[in-house]
Amino acid sequence: MAKTYTSMATPDDAQNMRFITATAMGLLSCHQCGKLWQDAAQGQRCAHCNATLHSRKPDSINRTWALLITACIMYIPANMLPVMVTSTFFESHQDTIMSGIIFFWVSGEWGLAAVVFIASFLVPLLKLSSLFILLISAQQKSTWRQLERAKLYRMIELIGRWSMLDVFVVSLLVGLVQMQGFAQITAGIGIVAFGAVVVFTMLASISFDPRLIWDNEQVTVDAERLAVFDNTMDGIAESQKGTQ
Amino acid sequence: MREISQLIACEHCDAVFKKLTLANGEIARCLRCGNELDRNAQERHRHLLPLTIASLIIFVIANSFPIVEMELQGLHSQTTLIGAVVSLATEGISMVALLVMATTILFPFMQMLILFYLLVPSKNPDERPGFSLLIRMMQTLRPWGMIEVFLLGVLVALIKLSNMATIIPGIALWAFCMLTIMLTVVVSFNPRYLWQLEESGQ
Numbered sequence: 001m002a003k004t005y006t007s008m009a010t011p012d013d014a015q016n017m018r019f020i021t022a023t024a025m026g027l028l029s030c031h032q033c034g035k036l037w038q039d040a041a042q043g044q045r046c047a048h049c050n051a052t053l054h055s056r057k058p059d060s061i062n063r064t065w066a067l068l069i070t071a072c073i074m075y076i077p078a079n080m081l082p083v084m085v086t087s088t089f090f091e092s093h094q095d096t097i098m099s100g101i102i103f104f105w106v107s108g109e110w111g112l113a114a115v116v117f118i119a120s121f122l123v124p125l126l127k128l129s130s131l132f133i134l135l136i137s138a139q140q141k142s143t144w145r146q147l148e149r150a151k152l153y154r155m156i157e158l159i160g161r162w163s164m165l166d167v168f169v170v171s172l173l174v175g176l177v178q179m180q181g182f183a184q185i186t187a188g189i190g191i192v193a194f195g196a197v198v199v200f201t202m203l204a205s206i207s208f209d210p211r212l213i214w215d216n217e218q219v220t221v222d223a224e225r226l227a228v229f230d231n232t233m234d235g236i237a238e239s240q241k242g243t244q
Numbered sequence: 245m246r247e248i249s250q251l252i253a254c255e256h257c258d259a260v261f262k263k264l265t266l267a268n269g270e271i272a273r274c275l276r277c278g279n280e281l282d283r284n285a286q287e288r289h290r291h292l293l294p295l296t297i298a299s300l301i302i303f304v305i306a307n308s309f310p311i312v313e314m315e316l317q318g319l320h321s322q323t324t325l326i327g328a329v330v331s332l333a334t335e336g337i338s339m340v341a342l343l344v345m346a347t348t349i350l351f352p353f354m355q356m357l358i359l360f361y362l363l364v365p366s367k368n369p370d371e372r373p374g375f376s377l378l379i380r381m382m383q384t385l386r387p388w389g390m391i392e393v394f395l396l397g398v399l400v401a402l403i404k405l406s407n408m409a410t411i412i413p414g415i416a417l418w419a420f421c422m423l424t425i426m427l428t429v430v431v432s433f434n435p436r437y438l439w440q441l442e443e444s445g446q
């Protein structure tokens with residue numbers, strides 16, 4: 001694994017080095033094909049793939065707030081209302097997300113209880129709170145734990161989809177247990193709210209621009225330096241190479 | 245507007261780096277935030293088309309047969325994935341029915357079809373209609389195909405039911421297992437690298 005870097009601005013130390021950004025250099029990168037353009041205007045089309053160029057996702061903070069707040073509102077009915085109704089010949093029984101988890105726990109299926117608890121309870125909660133932290137710190141242009149925040153963003157992008165688990169469990173049970181009058185499972189209205197929480201948190205994390213985490217150092221490149229870079233590429237960091 | 249081809253910017257933090265020449269399978273990572281910058285996808289690309297075709301076939305099998313059969317005191321019941329979606333829709337929970345259909349049937353199917361179309365070699369790759377639009381679609385669909393989550397959902401539902409009824413796994417269950425494994429390779433392929441492959445004359 002080769003690891004070489006030099007940075008344009010003088011590094012204080014290897015950990016705390018300052019990186020030169022595309023924005024500081026007046027470059028726009030294409031989010032679709034990855035090409036870098038000089039002298040391109042915001043909203044112009046990429047000459048290679050025709051995607052619209054933006055230095056940051058447009059209106060990222062406001063959109064993410066709107067989606068996050070919607071998700072938070074849906075979170076309440078998602079956890080209060082029944083997601084599943086089981087009717088047998090004798091009785092009818094309603095399940096919320098939490099009572100489903102408790103049912104597994106009481107019946108001795110601890111592994112399963114843990115899986116459903118993580119996917120249906122922990123992941124949505126973690127995602128909502130992480131997005132709050134990311135948004136507030138980005139709005140304040142905070143330099144607090146930037147690397148950890150970047151990792152947090154990548155993590156919620158990765159795990160967010162798994163909270164769809166309960167939606168699939170309920171769908172399958174509804175499709176399978178349809179023995180009229182004998183045993184029947186129907187979906188409760190809570191599952192609609194729960195699905196909405198998953199969709200809105202996913203949309204929120206998609207609309208958040210992770211570059212906002214780093215947008216606080218006002219490094220600008222003066223013309224003299226840019227000329228040097230144009231000729232020799234001196235002082236631009238090399239990235240890290242590896243096989244996974 | 246001028247292309248700066250010697251440099252690459254990190255998608256996640258905007259830091260600029262010199263572009264490195266990568267050997268097969270090598271990945272360049274951002275020093276500032278650790279995000280993947282660039283990857284040499286040539287090697288992987290070779291297996292991608294056969295894998296996509298195989299995934300499409302297994303996808304059809306997974307959706308044509310019952311996932312599971314249940315027996316409860318002499319009564320039998322079985323369902324396919326589409327059957328479950330229809331049950332939800334007839335109950336009036338059409339929002340959830342749509343969500344399930346989109347994430348487990350429609351989006352994965354579209355992803356595989358688009359990838360198939362983009363990967364099949366053609367005589368004149370420059371004149372392939374819709375190339376850019378289709379890559380954009382693949383990128384948008386990427387987070388929304390959830391076959392692997394669905395498979396975990398099936399397992400949870402089965403364990404739940406096994407307490408009260410006899411459960412017989414159907415052909416589609418095994419097909420979904422295989423599909424999940426194959427799709428982790430096919431769908432984890434970042435469509436951005438298709439541009440790279442196109443340039444190198446694929």
Ligand SMILES: [Zn+2]
Nearest residue numbers: 030033046049
């Ligand atoms: Zn482009």
Ligand SMILES: [Zn+2]
Nearest residue numbers: 254257274277
């Ligand atoms: Zn980065």
